[in-house]
Structure formats: structure tokens, C-alpha cells
Amino acid sequence: MLKRTLFVAAATLASFVSTAKADTVLTVSYALASSYKATQEEIAKMFEASHPGVKIVFRAPMATYDDVVSDLLRAKVTGGAPDVAYVGMNHIGLAADRGIAIPLDRLVKDASELDGLGYYPFILSLGRVNGKLYGVPFAISLPVLHVNLDLVEKAGGSLENFPATWEGVTDLGRKIAKLDGKPIGFTFQYDAWGSWTLNNLVASAGGRMDGANGCGTGFESEEGRWAFDTLQMFHDKGMPALTWQQVPQAFAAGTVGIAAASGSSIVKYEQQSKGKFRYATLPFPMKAANGTLAAGGSLVINTASGAEKQKMAWEYIKFATGPEAQTVMVKNSGYLPVSEIAAETPNYLGDYFKVHTNQAVQLNQMKTLSPWFIWPGESGIKIFSVVQNQIDAIIGGKARAADVVPELAKEVGVMLPTCKASK
Template identity: 35%
Template sequence: MVYALELRVSYSPANFSAMYNAIAAEFTKAHPEITIKFETAKSYDELLQSTLRAQLIKDAPDVSHQGLNYIRLLADRGLAVPLDRFISAEPDWIQQGVADAIRNIGSPGDKAYAVPYSLTTPVLFYNDALLARAGADPAKLPTTWDGIFDLAKKISKLEPNVSGFYMEYNANGAWGFETLLFAHGGRMMTKGEDDIAFDQRQGLAAMATVARAADSGMMDLSRDNARQSFVGGKIGIYLTSSSLLTDFEQKIGQHFMLTMTPIPLAHDGKTLAAGNGMMMLTKDPARQEAAWKYIKFAASPRAQAIMAAMTGYTPINTAALSDPQLQKLYREKPNYIVPLRQLSNLVAWYAFPGENSTKAAAMIVDRMQLVLGSKLSAQAALDDAAKEARKLILKK
């Protein structure tokens, strides 16, 4: 009897289990000698921490779908396997855009440590029913922050238990702050990473946007409670990741129509590219061979088309866009095209260098919360965040 090799693969967030199971089922058809055992985490932060703990006791999974901002951290700590020798055997990836994605996102230094699996962009979800009640036209939505917050205030006045706006400021990796900072044309550190750079006018604009969100009626809810409120019809405008599109559609059902748009960008603004990349953690040669088969399949046009159709993720393999089922989806549901329109203006999800990277990101989120609760002004929060970041990252 021939026994299949069981490959351990970890991913986050856990609510995408249906999509990952579909990928695994297709993979096993092509590779019956390998079975996939998935391990999940609620967030990329939790996935990173569980991976670090598992490495300490030599019990890490073979492959891990890590948040794009944590590729650098795992590579710097020597926990991931360089993939260059595997990638060099995939010439088709040059034409399919995978090679560019690896170079731009999966290579924090001079070696490749991740094959990007999915991209997600920050977007605005609108509840069309609340828009109509506020006198707005879903076909003519605002394209500036001024217009968005004016509309949010009108929605907040509809009834006491309705909020006009929410943004996932509390997402891991300082995603919310980076989304606003990059949209205003800023950067987290200088090019040489010798100083903090988010304390310039662009960073102030980002923090001021949080203050304006509070003024428009945003309540400080947990991420999960906010999502429940939105699908329950209690939030009018919701800023989050495009990857939630399918999940929102399924939970909203026929209760109201959903419209999705890009977030506003300054003339020099950029769109944050989040998502995850596949990293090989196993050092065993036989398991590495199986791990690469999984990574290669998950980056293939077929798997990428499945992933895109079952989420709001954007495929990194451009050949997937020719998939007939995916093309049909884009024709019938224009919301799914929105992230594709953002691809020409992306900037990578940033992680600070050094051992205090996650602490610094969490600290920035804490300062945003103080602004949201009117406990600190935007300027005071920005100054304090920059001061603390210099202590944590630059040891100043």
C-alpha cells in the first residue's frame, strides 16, 4: 500500500476555509500522492506568532501563507527557505506576471523567500439602501474624502443605531494607517530606513482622516462586530480589504445591494497591496519537493482563478484573468473588477525592520484609537507615534 505524504499548510484568515479547501481538492486530484492538512489562524498577526512558536519547538508547518508584511521578518530570522532554485525552473512565470510579483513583493533582499499568492487592496463598500435613504446615487458616489464624510454624516443622521462610516483601523500590521498614509503619498521610513518618515504632512493627513471618521459618526467597534453591523445594514460606508467581497455578498444576500469603489488617492498617492505569500519552512528535502508542488499549483492559473472567484482577492498570475468562469464573473459582477483597476499604482505592505516590528505597528494602531476616541488630536497622536517608533525601531 502506498501512503500519501501529508503536507502541513497554514493560512489566515480562517474564514477563507472554503476557498483553501477547494484549492486543496484540485491539488490532490493532480497529486494524489500528497494530502493537505490545513492549520489556520484568525489573523496574520496570530499566524506569525504561532509560526514563531512552532519554529522554537521544531513543529512548524511545511508551507505557510504569511501576510506580505511579515515575509521580511521571517526571512531576516532565517526561518524560511530561499526559493530561487525552485523558481528558476518555472520559465512560464515570467509571462504570467508571477516573476514580477516575486521580485517586487516576495524578495525582501537579494533572495526570494515567498511566492505571492493573493493581493488585496483597500476599498470602500457602500450599503446602497442607506445611500438611497440619504439621497445619494450609487452610480455617482463621491471620489474625495470630503464627499465621503459629508455622505457619512447624512447616513448617521438617519436613525440612532445607524453609523455612516467605519474603517478597519485596528487591522493587523498597521494596515489602516498605512492605507491612509500611502493614499496621501507618504511612506513609513526613509529610503535608507535610517529614520521614521510617517511624521510628515502625509502622516498628519492620515491621522486627520481618522479624526474626520469619528466626526462623521464612526463608532469604535471591534473588527468582527463592525463587520456584523455592516452586513446587518447598520453601517453605510465601510473601508476594508477587497478580499471580503464574496464573504459580504453571501452574508448580505438579498437584504441590500452592495457597491464597491477604490479609496481616494492624492495626486502622488499609492494603493496599499496586502495579501499573503507562500513561504517554505520545511528543511527536509523530500517535504520540500512536495511543498514546492503545492506552491507551484497554488500560483497556477487554475488555482488563482478559483481563489479570485471565491473571494475578492486579485490573482497574481495574470493568466488566470483569461479563465472563462472568472471572465464571466467580472462581466456579471463589476465589483470584482475594482481591485484590477488599482493594480497600476500599488505599494507593498510595509513592515518595520528589526525585532520590534510588530510592537511598533501595534503602537500606531493604539494611537489611532486615541484619535478616534477624541483623547488625542491628530497631530499629538502622530508626534507620539513617531517618538515611540524611533525608540522601538531606531533605539533612539
């Protein structure tokens, strides 16, 4: 009996000691496992190695950034939020307004700490809301043209004389579609979540998704109508309604000539095209000299509870957006780095971009960066679905842009909060 008592006591003491020495666990939520899983796991190992006593535990990856945010909003009510979350670049305003991200300013020692982290000068502005820093961008994607050079040349085109307008691109796509084997000439990622590619069409023309004074929508502006008319042109010139999941498979098989989509697929396409066809990327066509491109990708927010967890989450965020981790992310994915140090330093990505010219195409367009828009109010995310339904109708030939635009402007308008700006 005494032996049993001593054994139980020893086991209890061992359990207590083990618990006392247990790792600090940071739970992390992210989306898009196909793009990020390998990167997230590698960065976690690097962070754990440099921070003994800290363990990174990942939640099951979500399908989209919207799903991550929806999960965070539920956790705000029910509890069980992660300590760190990767959300879409357009979600930062919502994350701040709904209180699911804590201001990072309270964890920053002083201005010199941020200055010393080596980000591009404009990067942190993408994570600020009303002057406070709520998130740090992790990976940036811009839209590009993915090109099957073999099909382009068979159709009489070339990289040197590639069209710089959507009219020219779609005309070349029609020529490709007439080749033997009936390849798909041109695709456009019309169904990107968060209206990202619509946002990019509007922004490339110098416009905005909302009204000029921040009220209503910008759909009926000159730039807004042009964007929807361009989607109409894509349908009229024979672009098939392939989803964002279908296009990568078809492109990798060598059956798509030109695909306008996120540059985040570049590394994957380079690997998949080897031995099949020559692959290249070209810049997203810009409509206006003052045009911009909406920054896609993700940023990291601190959702931890308790001072110590929040401090460690901030350490993780700095590490994930630092040059070493950013180098891993770029080489694994095709997204752009937020770390200027990583992009410019030869041992990180400086030499890498000189060799990997397809990824450098995106990098050269970083100067055109603008925020990815999100609609304000409680219905902000729902509005994206409403807009997407109408885009689907245009691309699928079930509606005309000229009819959709005024009706969509009204439908979205009533879903928006009352605008206080002067008319």
C-alpha cells in the same frame, strides 16, 4: 502458537508495506478561516487529485497572519514547523531575515519556469528580499468602499456623483446617520492588523511609513500628518469606534451606509445583501496623483525541511498560485488573483470579472500596488501594537492626532534598530 507467530509476522509486514506506501504529507498553516477555509480545502483536494501519493494536512487555522508568524518563530526554536505557511504580505522581510522561509530560487529550474507561471509582472517583486525569492503572493486585497446604495440614495447621494475625497465621504456618512432608524453613516477599518489601513492612507498621499532615508518614522512628514489628521476627522465627524469584527455584522444587517475596508469581504457581502439592500463597491479615495495602495492579503512561503519535502512544497505553492486554484480563491473570497492568466482567460476569471463588477473595482486599482510595510528589527511586530493603541485613542476620542503624532514618532523611533543610512 505457530499461527499466532505467523499472524504477528504478517501484521508487521503489512504495517511495513503500508508505511512504505504512505502518502507524502505536507502540513500547511494559514489564518483567517472565515475567509480561507473553504478555499484551502478545495485547493488541497485539487492538488491531491493531480499529485497522487501526496496528502495535504492543515494545522488549526490561526486568527491572524501575525499569529502564524509568531508560531513559525516559536517553531524555529522548538521544532515542529509546518511545510508550507500563508503569511501576511508584509511579513516576507521578517520571514527571510529570521530564516523561517527558504529561498525558492534554489528550487526554480531556470528563469523560464517563473516566466511561464503566468503571474502579473510585478507580483513576484512582493515576495523578494535582497534579490532572492522567499515567497509567492497568493491572494491580494486592496481597500475599497463598501456601499449600501439604498441608504446612500435616501440621504441624497448616488453612485454617479459619489464623493471622491474623505471629507465628502464622511459628510455623506453624516447625512446617512440622520436618516430614520439612525443607521451608521460611515466606518473605517482603523484597527486592521499590521497598520494596514494607516499604511494605505499614507501611501495614497504618496508617502511612506518610515522616514525618507529609511530611518525613523514617516509620521511627521506631510503625508503622515495628513493620514493621522484624517483619522481625527473621522472621529470628529461622528464615526463610531466599531471593530473590524463588528462592522461586517452591522453592514450585512443593512445598518451601515459606507464601510471603508478590505475588498476581501465582497463575495460575502454580495451574498448577505441579496433581498435586503443594493450593494456596490467604489475605489478607495486617493489623496495624490502619485499615491499607491498597500497590497494586503497573503503570500505562501516554503518552510519545509529536507530536499524532497521542499521540492514538493514548491510544487504545492506553484499549484496554489496557478490559474485553476486562483479561480477558486477569487470566487470563494473576494481577494484578487496573482495570476494574470486566471484574470484574463475567459474560462477562468476573464468572463467572471465582466459580470462581478464589484470585484472588478479592486482589479482596476492593481496598477497602484505597493508593498505593505513592516517595521525592521526585533520589535517590528510589537511596534504595530504601539501604533494601534494610539489610533484606538484617536478614534475613541481619548487623544488628538496633533498630540499623538510627535509622541508616537519618538516612541517608535527608540524601538527601531540603529539606522545606518546617511542622515
